[in-house]
Amino acid sequence: MMKYLSFISVMFILLLWGVVTSFALIDQTLLAGPVETFRVIIAGDQIFIHAWHTIIRALEGWSVALVLGGFIGLAIGMAGNFFKAIEPLMEFLRAIPPVMAFPLFLVGFNYGEGAYIWTVIFGCFPIMMLTVSRGFQQISKDKLELLALYHVKKRLRLMSCFMESLPHIFLGGRLTLSFALVIAVVTEMIFTPRSGFALGALARDAEINFDTPTFYAAVLVIGGFGYFANVALRKIHQKFFI
Amino acid sequence: MSKVRLGCSQLRISLPVFVALEKGLFKKHGLSVDLTMYETAQPLMADLLDKKIDIGGYTALPITYDGVISTRKKLYYLTTMIEDQDHRVxxxxxxxxxxxxxxxxxxxxxxxxxxxxxxxxxxxxxxxxxxxxxxxxxxxxxxxxxxxxxxxxxxxxxxxxxxxxxxxxxxxxxxxxxxxxxxxxxIKNPLPFGSFNVSKEWADKNPKMFKNLALALDEAVVFTNQNPEEAKQFMKNYIAKEYQDFVKEMPDAKYLKTEESPLSLFQHVEEDYLKLGVLEQSPRSIWFGCGWRFDGKIGSKLHVSKLTASHQNNADEKLIFKDLSFGVQPGEIVGIFGPNGSGKSTLLRTLAGFHQADAGSVQFPEVGIHQTELSYVSQNYRESFFNWASLRGNIKLVMNNEQDADNVIDETLKAIGLDLDLSLKPKQCSGGMLQQAAILRAFCKNPSVFLADEPFSALDVDVVRKVRQAFSNFVRSNNIAAVLVLHNLEDMLEVCDRLIVVNGTPFSTKKLKGFAPMSIFENERLNTISKKKAKPIQFDKIIQNMLALS
Structure with a gap:
């Protein structure tokens, strides 16, 4: 029964959504019906082109943040005292909403694609770095003493600590992936990219034009991607690290 | 024949090197020497620290200490030249x-x-x-x-x-x-003048050559001390022509063998030099880091001398033990026994080098002992396993993934007689399995000295007897010196040859009156006490009994 609970709950929400819109309990200009929404998704190839560009922007930024944050987090984690020294700065950066930095990146990258990608990096990097460095710092003293006592080669020591930190790197990756998508969509809503393909811009325009089915289709597509990506990463995490 | 780059000065202080060269002692011990001569020991030390030579001596201790402090490079020291009234330098x-x-x-x-x-x-x-x-x-x-x-x-x-x-x-x-x-x-009388030095990097890469070098130098030192006139004649081939006619007139030299050059000797010189202003800072942190391989008394594999340690809790410092001295022979198992919080684990961690001693020394006197030959099983053995690797992978890791690691692991597993599935990941193992794996891992390092904190605590009753017996046999047949912290009287009676009874802090050698052969203890009496499981173990009573019996 538990196995089907999530499926049943999704079905229930869809049913509720259908009932609410069919009986016009909420104005159609505020909430489109599920049929119209899915019609847009199924029939409209445009939405997937928009989604594709948004996801690529998010993934590009996320990948850079993953690699940069992972390596720098490891280095800082190893440095010990240095971590303590820069932790307040990183926490400060993490607290800044990435969207606030977006206008700067827009100007800096001449309103190009780089602005969107670097806003994602700016948002994801501190989270990634802090998660990884904290993970590294949590490697037990007993393990480090063991490596030192037995004169394990530096290369193997580093590899062992990296492998031990891998669950934290993965956790950082999971946490930041959905955040990367949010940042990509929000920045696209603020300023449409030159290519014109952007799910955020599509959703914003649909909202302005009272094209609620397209708006909700955009929400469902991006939410669906985030959900399935997270499920996939969680499965990998469970298989290899738990 | 292994090649080694040796440096020595053209001064009389290098006498054992000249003797070793002339008598072929280096060759005898499989060392092919590439010799570089220096006018004084100062450029010799610079080249040694600069890795232009692998080994070199003799150098006066202020030169050595100064070089070590300024470069923060680590050296091992072999043999000592002594200056006294009869052996002027x-x-x-x-x-x-x-x-x-x-x-x-x-x-x-x-x-x-x-x-x-x-x-x-x-x-x-x-x-x-x-x-x-x-x-x-x-x-x-x-x-x-x-x-x-x-x-x-x-x-x-x-x-x-x-x-x-x-x-x-x-x-x-x-x-x-x-x-x-x-x-x-x-300055000091007698004065430990200088030592022969080996770069740590070279020694760690070439443990066998290092051991052979120590043997060759020790032989040269013995010859120099016993045959001073003959030894001086060997100098002629290495000093400038104008001095050669006067070698006979030079004073006899006095050298101490490696095993006679304890850490305390160098520490005392260092303390004197700090007081006199010869040194501005102590090189101790550097040499402690590298381990003092050839220090200590002949016979014992582990020698603890006047060891003192304390715990720092915020502003308070609690003395755990003071002036603790004991030795452990090859094939001997010494148990540390006492109530919780008495400092047993701290003592073990100090022996392993994880806790900084306030004073005294822990020495591994056997020639050739390498720090990797010290094995340690922590009380937190669960935390010492990497979760990403199997048990076998964890053991191979500490063996630096050596080519024959698998064979060594299998042979050791067979020798100890443990029943372990090494393909399991640590998270798939029970506490008892991990504890056995930790013991196996320690033994796979082929240790000379084995330290373990409660190594049988997580084992099932039916397994513990088998493991204790196998452990005991392995230690004795491989001449390992073992020190175990134990809480269980049955474990203690089963495996230990001698016992350190700790009763409260700070404990010291004076208080270790229970440190006596196990045979003098009335085993039955202790067993009786251990069987009273309903009551907590009465350490005071046990210790009193032990003291009365000893």
Whole structure:
């Protein structure tokens, strides 16, 4: 029964959504019906082109943040005292909403694609770095003493600590992936990219034009991607690290 | 034959090196020496620290300490040269016509010195003690120019060593400043003059060669001490021509073998040098880091001498043990037994080098012992396993993934007789399995010394007997010196040969009266107490019984 609970709950929400819109309990200009929404998704190839560009922007930024944050987090984690020294700065950066930095990146990258990608990096990097460095710092003293006592080669020591930190790197990756998508969509809503393909811009325009089915289709597509990506990463995490 | 780059100075202090070369002792021990000669030990030390040579000596300790402190590079020290009243090394000379009588008469004079950090700093001490800090001119004069410098009056006095000093005196170009030995009088008597040094990097890469080098040097030292005249003749091939006729006249030399050169000896010199201002900072943190391989008493594999340690809790410092001394023989199992919080684990961690001792030394006297030959099973053995690797992977990791690691693991597993599935990941294992794996991992390192904190605590009743027996057999058959922290009387009676009974902190050697052969204990009586499981173990009562029996 538990196995089907999530499926049943999704079905229930869809049913509720259908009932609410069919009986016009909420104005159609505020909430489109599920049929119209899915019609847009199924029939409209445009939405997937928009989604594709948004996801690529998010993934590009996320990948850079993953690699940069992972390596720098490891280095800082190893440095010990240095971590303590820069932790307040990183926490400060993490607290800044990435969207606030977006206008700067827009100007800096001449309103190009780089602005969107670097806003994602700016948002994801501190989270990634802090998660990884904290993970590294949590490697037990007993393990480090063991490596030192037995004169394990530096290369193997580093590899062992990296492998031990891998669950934290993965956790950082999971946490930041959905955040990367949010940042990509929000920045696209603020300023449409030159290519014109952007799910955020599509959703914003649909909202302005009272094209609620397209708006909700955009929400469902991006939410669906985030959900399935997270499920996939969680499965990998469970298989290899738990 | 293994090649090694050896450096030595053309001075008398290098005598054991000359002996080893002439008598073929290096060759005998499988070492092919590529020799570099230096005028003094100062450039020798620079090249050793710069990795231009692998081994070198002898160097006066101020040179060695200064080099180690300034480069933060680690060295191992083998054998010691001793200067005392009958084995002079340093000389303060004056010209033949000089009327100077006391060191204080040197006010306003020019003193020539051997161009090394040692002679400079020693002379500074001598001058300071005689109130002449700022009233003399000091000039560094290389060995080949010293005779002329003193004879020509370029300097009023000369502070140097052999072969120059004896040659100057015998050629009547100069004479001893006074009947006293200024170095011994003002610095230390007897004075551990210097040591033979080995770069840690080389030693760690070539443990067998390192061991063979120590054996060769020790043989040379024994020969030099026992046959001083013959040894001096060997010098002729290595010193400048003008000194060769006077080797017979030079004083006999005194050297200590490696095993007779304890850490405490070097520590005392260091303390004296710090007091005298020869050293500005201690090199101890550096040499402690590298381990003192050849220190300690002959016979025991682990020797603890006057060890003191404390715990720092915020501003409070709690003394855990003080002046603790004991040794552990090969194949012997010593148990540390006492109530919770008595400092047993701290003692073990101090022996392993994880807890910094306040004073005293932990020595691994067996020649060739490498720090990797020390194995340790922590109380938190669960935390010592990497979760990403299997048990086998964890063991291979500490073996640096050596080629034959799998064979060693399988053979050791068979020898100990443990029933373990090494393909399991740590998270798939019970506490008992991990504890067995931790013991296996420690034994796979082929240790000389084995330290373990409660190694049987997580084992099932039916498994523990088997593991204890196997453990005991393995330790004895492989001549391992083992120290175990134990809480269970049955474990203690089953495996330990001797016992350290700890009763409260701080404990010290004086309080270790229960440290006696297990055979004198009344095992049955102790067993009886251990079987009273309903009651907590009454340590005081047990200890009283033990003391009464011993």
């Amino acid at each position: 340093s000389y303060l000379l004056k010209s033949s016509q000089s009327t100077l009588k006391k060191v204080s008469d040197l006010k306003g004079c020019k003193i020539g010195i051997l161009p090394t950090h040692a002679y400079r700093s020693w002379l500074d001490v001598i001058l300071k003690k005689n109130g002449l800090e700022k009233n003399v001119v000091i000039e560094e004069i290389p060995p080949h120019a010293q005779m002329n410098a003193l004879a020509s009056g370029q300097v009023d006095a000369l502070f140097t060593n052999d072969p120059m000093a004896t040659t100057i005196v015998k050629k009547k170009l100069g004479k001893l400043f006074s009947a006293e030995n200024e170095a011994l009088d003002n």
